[in-house]
Amino acid sequence: MAESLAADRFRRYEENFLNSTRIVSRGVHKLGEANGNVDAVISSTVDIEGELSEAEGYLKAMDVEYRTMSMGDKRSVQQKVTDYKEEFRMMQQNFQTAKFQAESLALKGGPSSRTKLLTANQRLDHSTATLEQSRRLVGNTEKIGDSILADMEAQKETLMDAHNKVKETKGFTVEAKRVLRLMGNRAFMHKCCIMFLIFFLAGVIGVIAYFGFIQRNMR
Numbered sequence: 349m350a351e352s353l354a355a356d357r358f359r360r361y362e363e364n365f366l367n368s369t370r371i372v373s374r375g376v377h378k379l380g381e382a383n384g385n386v387d388a389v390i391s392s393t394v395d396i397e398g399e400l401s402e403a404e405g406y407l408k409a410m411d412v413e414y415r416t417m418s419m420g421d422k423r424s425v426q427q428k429v430t431d432y433k434e435e436f437r438m439m440q441q442n443f444q445t446a447k448f449q450a451e452s453l454a455l456k457g458g459p460s461s462r463t464k465l466l467t468a469n470q471r472l473d474h475s476t477a478t479l480e481q482s483r484r485l486v487g488n489t490e491k492i493g494d495s496i497l498a499d500m501e502a503q504k505e506t507l508m509d510a511h512n513k514v515k516e517t518k519g520f521t522v523e524a525k526r527v528l529r530l531m532g533n534r535a536f537m538h539k540c541c542i543m544f545l546i547f548f549l550a551g552v553i554g555v556i557a558y559f560g561f562i563q564r565n566m567r
Contacts, residue, residue, distance in 0.1 A: 355421055358413040361406045365432060368403035372396055372439050379446045384453045392450075396443050400436075407436055 375396040382388040414422060414429050 354416045355414045358410055358417070361409045362428070362432075365403055365406035365410065368399045368406060368512070369435065369439060371399045372403065372443065375399065376439075376446045379443075379450045382450045384450075384456060386454045386539060389447075389450045389454050393447055396447075400440065403436060403439070407432055422470065423555065461498055 375392050379392040379396065382392065390492070410425075410429055410432065414425055451454065
């Protein structure tokens with residue numbers, strides 16, 4: 349059940365990642381068509397930065413879900429995760445290239461364009477620093493999550509081992525009860541046989557005493 353949930357979550361993250369990549373591709377195309385328009389460059393850059401951050405988050409989420417899957421499911425998605433990581437790396441490179449070209453063209457518009465770009469880049473740098481801090485927190489959370497998952501796997505194995513031992517012990521207990529019951533029944537039968545033998549011998553002794561001594565004296 350948990351493995352099926354992990355696969356479902358992976359598919360949802362995959363759909364969101366692919367949607368972000370499509371938005372980034374359209375944004376890079378728009379960035380290439382800005383033709384020195386500073387506002388268009390800034391708007392496209394902000395949109396692309398946001399979508400790249402979203403895509404990176406979905407990619408990390410897919411990687412986390414991938415590691416929690418069973419070996420059979422892992423084999424089917426391992427290549428996907430590798431391809432998506434390479435696709436994300438190429439998107440970043442294409443964006444940086446398009447951004448550099450668009451900004452170089454926009455800077456030809458004069459001092460006002462340069463000031464706008466510098467201000468926008470400072471804001472983006474600030475936003476990027478905030479995102480990086482968030483990513484570090486997410487990374488630390490993922491490490492803690494991985495540690496918890498590892499502990500849970502170890503606990504699961506321990507519980508399964510204990511469960512198997514309990515089943516074995518239960519089997520031994522049932523067998524011991526059966527053996528004890530057989531031994532009790534056998535002991536009861538032996539006791540009955542001994543009591544019967546004692547009464548029988550007592551009867552025989554009584555008959556012998558009667559005929560051997562009492563009957564002779566009467567004669």
